[in-house]
Amino acid sequence: ETAVFQTPNYHVTQVGNEVSFNCKQTLGHDTMYWYKQDSKKLLKIMFSYNNKQLIVNETVPRRFSPQSSDKAHLNLRIKSVEPEDSAVYLCASSFKSSGNTLYFGEGSRLIVV
């Protein structure tokens, strides 16, 4: 049963455009994440938010920025997309303090043309 919801599922856009992906979790978790899954299926951490505070910010390009209004929502904005941004963006959530089991959304596939 899905409890991490992502929109849109799929988005095609041109180089230089701005895109946003939305994520909401209904599990009551206190930490949310964005992972990028490339064409080789490799999952890389991008951002982590705990109680609206950024606690992990891997060396992602500055055109990427996470946005959170509360602990149940974590959005991802890409200011000016590049071809290498084509990937599936996976949102996840967990409890920070009681183990690390991640619950993922179905993903948002981005295609940059």
Add this chain to the structure above:
Amino acid sequence: QQKVQQSPESLIVPEGAMTSLNCTFSDSASQYFAWYRQHSGKAPKALMSIFSNGEKEEGRFTIHLNKASLHFSLHIRDSQPSDSALYLCAVSIHSGTYQRFGTGTKLQVVP
């Protein structure tokens, strides 16, 4: 930076066989180890996790951890076609930190 590697890259096994998947990590301070399964076009879903050395069994799945060898594994007993998926191992330094994922093993179980 922690490196997490999986082997083999892909695997084809007959239905009913035992499947063994491997994961190695580079940071000896790692404390949390997990396996996820991702069916095609779907979200990764947690299978099992372990904190301390040894084995843990849940149904047909067994996870084995050897911290000294920087290695843990997943064993699937009586593999089924529905087990066909991408298997991802994940490691974190301690509870509450993000997980680094391995390179993945694509498993196909043929009838």
